[in-house]
Amino acid sequence: RPGCLNLRVRLNTTLHTILELGVVHTEGGMVEGENIRLGWSRHMDVFRGIPFADIPGRFEKPKKHPGWDGVMKAMKYKPRCLQLNLIQIGTMGSEDCLYLNIWVPHQGAVASNLPVMVWIYGGGFLIGSSMGPNFLDDYLYSGEEIADRGNVIVVTLGYRVGSLGFLSTGESDLPGNYGLWDQQAAIAWVHRNIRSFGGDPDNITLFGESAGAASVSFQTLTPHNKGMIRRAISQSGVALCPWGIIKNPRKMAEEVALKVNCPTDSRMAACLKLTDSVQLTLAGTLSLNGSPDNPLVYNLVLSAVVDGDFLPDHPSNLFHNAKDVDYIAGVNDMDGHFFTAFDIPSINSMLVDTDVDDLKRLLAAYTSDKGIKGMEEAFSVYSADWSTTPDQETVKKTAVDIGTDYIFLVPTQAALYLHAKHATTGRTYSYMFSEPNPDHADDLQYVFGKPFSSPLAYWPRHRDVSRYMIAYWTNFAKTGDPNQGGSKVPVTWPLFTSGDQYLEIHHDMDRSYVHQKMRMRFVQFWTSVLPSLPSPTKSE
Template sequence: QRSELDPDHSIIGSEDCLYLNVYRPKRDSTELLPVMVYIHGGGYFYGSADPAIYGPERILATQQVLLVTIQYRLGVFGFLSTGDAVVPGNAGMHDQVLALKWVQRHIRSYGGDPQLVTIFGESAGGASVQFHMISPLSRSLFHKAIIMSGSALAAWSLPIDDPLALARRQAKLVGVSEADELSTTELADVLRYIDGKVLAASAPHLRSWFEHPIVLYRPVIEHKSVPEAERFLPDDPRRLWTEGYLVDVPLLIGTVPEDGAVVSLPILHNETVLQELNENFVKLFPTLLALNGTPDVVNQIKKRYFTGSSPMITKENSQQLTKLLTDAFIKYPVYLTQLEYINATSREQTTQYSFEFVGRHSFSSLYSQSNESHGVVHQDELIYLFRMPELFSDFPDDSAEAKMSSLWTEFIVSFASKSQPIDRVEKVTFKNAVPPSDDTSALISRDSGLDTEMLDVIAFWDKIYNSSYIAYH
């Protein structure tokens, strides 16, 4: 894979990647503990279960659960498909299923309870959790789910129109000039001979503008020629989720305020790219948002996010680009996921969180290559759940960050380890205490989950995507 955290984007990792980590707290009791299985994000093309980034210490300190972090094949290696039974696709998702089966078979030997497994993930890892909720291959492998700032219903995660065309483009990029004439079997054979580092390095060249579309390889609907018992994703995830073809397990779901910064900051901090977007917004619209950029759709979005500004995106209103991308890519699909989950399952007890705590560390420094503050951005909530010694220094023991880390970790772990349900649809917000206070209750607020902002975002983007969505192809 290409390193997304390294400015030089060097090729790192190995094709020999199917490993998992099992962490258990030190304790004398022989009682089996609930198990939490973490699926990392990274757009299905980047990431790992490296303990230098997903350190287990904070979760283990609760003494309440075992933690398992898993890896799966990524990018072209995990999600290439020829659209038939030759290379059905979803290899990375099948890797995740295999890891969950391993947990069922072996976790008891480590002191874990195979009947109390919670799967959780962030970004594409969160979308993966949702895919497992609708996949017939994952049923009975887990018992609770936590979706963090990701969704299988997001435009960046929905199946592409023509995976075979993408496979042929990929082959041509690495020198297979006759790719269009090859049968799918011949195409697969040729690609298997290509050096893995060459394939990984070539993938970004499939993008049509700057870093977009960000997610090229992703889960696909497996072809009818694939035996039914082997299909991870048998149909469109939107239909499966909306019509209730999902496993009815307790769900915790949430976002952070500036999730879209992972997409907006690289644009805003590159003057050339920002100018291109301002000058060619209608043309770049489908690439950026997976939408047909008709004048009506463009005007609706401009009116909502950039009223009267010329150029459209300026230094003064740059936060609006982050808001637009947060709403379109994360909040809309996440809110829709929760609302349709409630409707499909008649499960009135769900919790939505909003992590709004601003601390000394932020992934924005990596997205923008600067020290400017951009609020709480995509992945920032993970800094308080996992130790990340490779990226950020530890918090001082008596700091507000350490206090928030304890509260946040306890909240996430308690969902997995405790059985008492809440009695309503609830929203839990984690934030900075104003004024600063030693009272930890000042850091958390609880409200009704289905608020007007949530319903407004759903209504606007439902109308936009239902009329103008263009699947990546």
């Protein structure tokens, strides 16, 4: 009868309970987020802009936040950390930027004891942000899809970049690594506070891409995170990458000092500390004038330093600190394209041939420690499968392979071997992302579920690969095994330690996508053949 029908509808609407945390108590005070409904019995609390540290002092480690009275409405993203704009002629952001965002899914019940995934963004340690949309309304690092699909808590954070985050003299007056200390402070805050948000403080997984992936690697290697990180995922970057550690940080510090009219003697650090933050940021630009003789990767001169504190030693000697951490690391099969295209622009042109001499010049730059012999050995390895007259497609692809191997793939494999060698309880997994056109950073859209949140911009196959990556990543966060954790996966991903096996990630993957010994000939060249060559004498 019509009356009964109305009664039933009314009952259904009143029976529908809103699943939410409400006001959450943290060490700094009370916070309240935004509650969104995703479906029947599926809600999510989103907290934006919770401070995890105070406004940082110039070139200092972050300090604890003094706290606040009343309830903080954590509804809006805070400014990104002060940084160059994309064309490097202006700045954006603020020095007051040490905030984090949290996505908490409630599926059938209010969240309790969920795994926690902490995201560290990339951007060459120069730019980057996880504070809201970058372009129009497109927010790449929204944790909503991962949190909802994997039933995990997602946290994103801010950290200092550029001169303010990484400038160093290599001495105690300007020790460097401030951006890494910011990340560490955020990880420690999550460890201390996440239980109040329904998270498990003993199940924290770090994940990041590019400079963020190298940061994840650094955070597992520093002794300062002992017992706080359970698992970690590095996408296209590790601590061993050639751009990860700056060997001569003082050179850049002096260049910045000269640009802002500071002396380069013992007064330099004091002067830099008093210099306007925008001027300091503008002085830390990246030269984009790459060439085969001066590759772009060598212009990434603001990154981590071995400071005797955050990094007590070179990263290759710190893998014992990650012995209990489960670790996934991998690369995109064309990760080097972005960089190599600056060094050899012809690789992107169908009309302009790429000169084989350009490849030799690039290899000479990458092997400069070993002189002409290094270049010749490298070229013979990379041209071994060429015909006597290689076609242009082969030459251009080889150029990209050289960049991918040197900048990302080989260091990642080296890190996986070191992790596996030192691991006690920690498990090790390796992957190669090969979805068509996977340039550097192309994996991000799939990990963050963009094919679902922006469906009109993608094909069904893109949703497949996104579903697979979120399943592997969140299963791993739950259990330390990407195959187990409640989300269905298309192929069993074997441990790296069982015969150097790795998974090729692709929308059409099946069992034939499990391989072993990733680019072994090239890995062996860079890690053992090249280092064993004699260094040239002065006269050579």
